[in-house]
Amino acid sequence: MLGGKKLSAGDKNKRRPSSSIQILRIRTQDLTTGRIELGPDSGFSSDFTHQDFQLFDFTHQDFPFPNVQYEIIIFSRIPFPNLFSWNTLIRAHAAGPDPRLALLLFARLLSDGPDDPDKFTFPFAIKAAAALSALREGAALHGMVVKSPFFSSDIFILNTLVHFYAACGDSGLALRVFDNIPSRDVVSWNSMINAFALGDRWDDALRLFEEMQRENVMPNDVTMVSAASICGKKCDLELGRRIHAYIQRNDDIEASSILDNALLDMYVKCGSLEDAELLFHSMNTKDSISWTTMLVGYCKLGHFHAARHLFDQMPDRDIASWNALISCYEQSGRSKEALDLFHDLQQADVKPDEVTLVAALSACSQLGALELGCWIHAYIKKNSFALNFHLTTSLIDMYSKCGDLEKALDVFESTKNRDVFVWSAMIAGFAMHGEGKEALDLFEQMQEAKVKPNGVTFTNLFCACSHAGLVDEGKLFFSKMLPVYGIAPNAEHYSCIVDILGRAGLLEEAKECIRNMPMPPSASVWGALLGACAIHRNVELGEHACKHLLKLEPRNHGAHVILSNLYARSGNWNAVARLRKSMKDSSLKKEAGCSSIEVQGVVHEFLVGDISHPLKEKIYLQLDEIASRLKAVGYVPDKKLVLQDIEEDAKERALSLHSEKLAIAFGLISTSSPAPIRITKNLRVCDDCHLVAKLVSGIYNRDIILRDRFRFHHFTGGLCSCMDYW
DNA sequence: GTAGGGTTAG
Numbered sequence: 001m002l003g004g005k006k007l008s009a010g011d012k013n014k015r016r017p018s019s020s021i022q023i024l025r026i027r028t029q030d031l032t033t034g035r036i037e038l039g040p041d042s043g044f045s046s047d048f049t050h051q052d053f054q055l056f057d058f059t060h061q062d063f064p065f066p067n068v069q070y071e072i073i074i075f076s077r078i079p080f081p082n083l084f085s086w087n088t089l090i091r092a093h094a095a096g097p098d099p100r101l102a103l104l105l106f107a108r109l110l111s112d113g114p115d116d117p118d119k120f121t122f123p124f125a126i127k128a129a130a131a132l133s134a135l136r137e138g139a140a141l142h143g144m145v146v147k148s149p150f151f152s153s154d155i156f157i158l159n160t161l162v163h164f165y166a167a168c169g170d171s172g173l174a175l176r177v178f179d180n181i182p183s184r185d186v187v188s189w190n191s192m193i194n195a196f197a198l199g200d201r202w203d204d205a206l207r208l209f210e211e212m213q214r215e216n217v218m219p220n221d222v223t224m225v226s227a228a229s230i231c232g233k234k235c236d237l238e239l240g241r242r243i244h245a246y247i248q249r250n251d252d253i254e255a256s257s258i259l260d261n262a263l264l265d266m267y268v269k270c271g272s273l274e275d276a277e278l279l280f281h282s283m284n285t286k287d288s289i290s291w292t293t294m295l296v297g298y299c300k301l302g303h304f305h306a307a308r309h310l311f312d313q314m315p316d317r318d319i320a321s322w323n324a325l326i327s328c329y330e331q332s333g334r335s336k337e338a339l340d341l342f343h344d345l346q347q348a349d350v351k352p353d354e355v356t357l358v359a360a361l362s363a364c365s366q367l368g369a370l371e372l373g374c375w376i377h378a379y380i381k382k383n384s385f386a387l388n389f390h391l392t393t394s395l396i397d398m399y400s401k402c403g404d405l406e407k408a409l410d411v412f413e414s415t416k417n418r419d420v421f422v423w424s425a426m427i428a429g430f431a432m433h434g435e436g437k438e439a440l441d442l443f444e445q446m447q448e449a450k451v452k453p454n455g456v457t458f459t460n461l462f463c464a465c466s467h468a469g470l471v472d473e474g475k476l477f478f479s480k481m482l483p484v485y486g487i488a489p490n491a492e493h494y495s496c497i498v499d500i501l502g503r504a505g506l507l508e509e510a511k512e513c514i515r516n517m518p519m520p521p522s523a524s525v526w527g528a529l530l531g532a533c534a535i536h537r538n539v540e541l542g543e544h545a546c547k548h549l550l551k552l553e554p555r556n557h558g559a560h561v562i563l564s565n566l567y568a569r570s571g572n573w574n575a576v577a578r579l580r581k582s583m584k585d586s587s588l589k590k591e592a593g594c595s596s597i598e599v600q601g602v603v604h605e606f607l608v609g610d611i612s613h614p615l616k617e618k619i620y621l622q623l624d625e626i627a628s629r630l631k632a633v634g635y636v637p638d639k640k641l642v643l644q645d646i647e648e649d650a651k652e653r654a655l656s657l658h659s660e661k662l663a664i665a666f667g668l669i670s671t672s673s674p675a676p677i678r679i680t681k682n683l684r685v686c687d688d689c690h691l692v693a694k695l696v697s698g699i700y701n702r703d704i705i706l707r708d709r710f711r712f713h714h715f716t717g718g719l720c721s722c723m724d725y726w
Numbered sequence: 727g728t729a730g731g732g733t734t735a736g
Contacts, residue, residue: 087728123729159730190731225732261733268734289734296734323735355736362736390736 083115087124094128102128103137119151123160130160130167138164142177159187166195171204186212190222202230206239221254228262232269240266241275261289268297288314292321299328304337319353327359330366336603338363339372354391361394368680368707370402371601377411389419396422400429403678403705403712418446420454428460433712434721436468455487462496466503467711467722474500491522498525502532507541523552530559534566542566557583595659595681599670606666609657615666622665627656629699630692638688660689664696664704676703684708694720 086109093102106125109117117125122145129138142161145151158181165174174195181188189212196205209227212219219227224247231240244263247253260283267276280286280294291314298307311317311325322345329338342360345352352360357376364373377395385391392415399408412418412426423446430439443461446453458481465474478497481487489497494517501510510529514521526549533542546563549556560583567575596605604613613619637655660681667677685693685708697704698718706713714721 084728091728118728120728127730154729156729161730163731185730187731192731194731220731222732229733256732258733263733265733287734292734318734320735325735327735353735358736 080114083109083113083118083121086113087118087120090121090128091124094124094131099128099131103132103134106141119154119157122151122154122157126157126160126164130164133168135168135170138168153182155181155183155185155188159185159191162188162191162195166191166198169199171195171199171201184215184217186217186220186223189217190220190226193223193226197226197230197233200233202234205230218252220252221256221259224253225259225262228259228266232262232266235270237267237270237272237275240270244275244279257283257285257287257290261287261293264290264293264297268293268300271301273297273301273303288316288318288321291315292318292324295321296324296328299325299332302332304329304332304334317350319350319356322350323353323355323359326356326363330359330363333366335363335366335369339367339369354385354388357385358390358394361391361398365394365398365401367596367598367603368402368678369598369601369603370399370404370678371598373398373402374407375601387415389417389422392418393421393425396425396429400425400432401707403676403707405429405433405435418449418451420451420457423449423451424454424457424460427457427464431460431464431467432707432710433714434467434723436464436470436473439464439468440470440473453485453487455490455493458485458487458489459492459496462493462500466496466500469504471500471504471506491517491519491525495522495524495528499528499532502529503535505532505536507532507536507538511541521548523549523556526552527556527559530562534562534569537566537569539566539570539572555586593659593681593683595663595679597663597667597677597679599667604663604666606659606662608654608659610659610662613662613666615669618669619662619665622669623656623661626661626665626668626692626696630695633695633699635691635695638691655688658686658689660685660706661692664693667704668696668700668702673702676705678705678707680707682709684710685713690720690724694718 086105090102090105090109093099093105096102102125106117106121106128109121122141126138126141128134129141138161142164145154145157145161151157158177161177162174162181165171165177174192178184178188178192178195189208193205193208193212196202196208205226209219209223212223224243227243228240231237231243240263243266247259247263253259260279264276264279264283267273267279276294276297280290283290291310295307295310295314298304298310307325307328311321314321322341326338326341326345329335329341338359342352342356342363345356357380360376361373364370364376376398380387380391380395387395392411395411396408399405399411408426408429412422412429415422423442427439427442427446430436430442439461443453443457446457458477461477462474465471465477474497478489478493481489481493494513498510498513501507501513507529510532514525514529517525526545530542530545530549533539533545542563546559549559553559560579564576564579567573567579592607594605594607596603598604606613610616660679663679663681664677667679671677685706690713693704693706693713693715695718696702697715701717704713704715706715711722
């Protein structure tokens with residue numbers, strides 16, 4: 001039916017087949033009639049004949065149901081297909097690559113089928129709605145079920161509905177269906193336990209697990225998979241072990257590799273490699289999921305050699321195994337290893353998927369490896385990967401963090417569909433480059449586009465305000481978060497606002513803000529206050545913040561360094577020495593500063609005073625030349641920040657060998673104008689290096705784009721984009 | 727002759 005009018009057979013034959021299939025829209029008023037109608041905006045033309053199925057592209061290489069095409073041909077040749085044939089085809093599509101076709105067929109069945117749908121039809125159709133998270137469509141199916149005396153108590157249909165609402169992310173609605181199931185079987189309980197698990201309501205799930213046993217429904221292997229998985233998510237090793245023991249005790253729980261894998265995953269998530277290894281070695285059948293799960297276990301606990309060894313031993317690696325190792329490297333900050341493995345993958349002629357590309361792009365972001373990032377972007381285009389939200393977000397993030405804001409904006413603007421992550425990534429891009437106004441404008445546009453901001457959006461906005469010194473704007477956004485946007489500020493948001501106030505010198509207001517926090521102040525809140533005190537040389541408040549910070553994170557070396565800098569700036573060398581001794585006693589080391597620069601696709605890393613580079617002679621000659629040209633324009637090294645109380649000329653030498661200066665020197669000799677020198681530093685850039693970079697950009701007439709831990713500095717003609725506010 | 731629930735990478 002279309003627009004409420006039933007088409008006659010004659011109409012059908014006159015119309016052209018539709019070329020694009022879109023999801024059908026079921027109007028809610030149709031619930032009262034118990035029939036499904038196609039809305040006028042559905043894009044579906046009802047001139048669809050059985051022969052048209054042959055026009056669809058079912059040759060997708062990952063098509064999981066090899067017989068579908070065959071069935072379609074058969075189906076289209078059946079002059080009067082019966083309900084059984086309809087059901088079979090709906091089932092095939094519900095599990096196929098495009099479940100929308102199952103819903104289309106269902107609608108078609110209602111208007112043109114030989115019979116009304118039966119108790120077999122509904123589970124297939126609801127499953128399709130679940131696969132699509134199509135809440136409205138599934139709810140309409142639910143409406144039809146409820147009104148039917150035959151279906152409203154059918155346990156198969158009701159169980160599928162529980163699963164459907166869970167898949168749509170609404171465990172509350174799932175529970176309403178579950179509560180109304182007249183006599184629940186083990187699948188009902190399993191579905192509801194899983195619904196809670198999907199909604200991160202782990203304790204509710206475990207309560208239900210106990211309740212089902214009280215009602216004398218025996219858990220089966222599927223129940224135990226969920227139970228194990230919940231223990232993993234809760235990091236409850238004790239309960240996990242009890243579940244495992246229960247399974248071993250009860251012979252009626254059927255062994256399966258899915259169950260073994262779920263237990264393995266539980267042990268890995270709980271961080272018990274011993275249990276995981278024991279189970280892994282006792283497993284008779286290990287599939288690629290088992291191997292990959294074990295691999296993730298080694299990676300997460302930092303056993304990278306064991307992980308690599310396991311990876312090399314795997315009998316058959318699928319793309320998920322590669323992705324696991326690449327992602328683990330990338331998330332542990334081992335970006336170079338991640339990219340090396342990405343390279344191996346290509347050498348092995350394995351096709352990356354979207355997950356691989358997201359991880360590789362993320363590794364590029366961390367390293368500032370723009371050339372490789374561009375190459376991956378070209379690869380995506382060449383192999384016509386669909387730019388989904390994930391990939392788009394990663395590309396924007398990569399270009400932003402590699403210092404090419406223009407390209408980030410290109411990607412952003414060429415994307416029509418933008419979810420909250422895509423918008424937030426672009427806002428973050430502007431923020432880290434100090435383009436506060438643009439970030440705020442984009443937030444306005446995002447609201448015009450009716451995309452609801454989330455907590456991350458606000459973090460990025462605050463970051464923009466902080467770097468651009470937009471204090472009033474930051475305060476305004478903060479005050480609107482809960483009342484206007486319904487997002488309760490978390491500790492991270494409080495750190496941001498403390499940072500904004502503190503940087504602007506409003507230390508008292510920042511202190512007051514911390515006092516009014518509804519949750520205990522986190523380490524990062526105190527860190528923000530400490531940073532502000534360092535900028536504004538407030539030793540007393542700085543000590544106060546540092547004391548609180550160290551109470552929460554005794555081994556935070558960053559705090560020691562900032563406080564030490566604060567003492568150093570105010571010339572209190574005794575305090576510096578005391579602090580350094582206490583750091584030494586607790587074997588705390590300052591994180592080594594490291595700067596990297598990419599030249600022709602190769603990333604070169606420099607540490608302080610590094611002499612490991614093959615071109616070290618040339619680099620040090622260049623450094624000498626820079627030093628003399630800087631002196632000629634009146635530059636005096638800012639030695640206050642050299643931590644040790646050492647001799648003056650030694651201080652000067654230590655300062656002149658900071659990693660970013662080595663990278664700048666290398667950049668000058670290995671690249672040429674007008675290409676900017678792009679440097680990525682793992683820590684915040686120090687005052688002296690910032691000054692040197694400004695002067696070099698003027699004297700050598702070369703732009704320098706330096707990314708530090710927190711933001712970008714664009715040095716050009718002797719000035720920096722941050723206006724010395726960072 | 728057709729049916730429901732579960733594990734890995736992001």
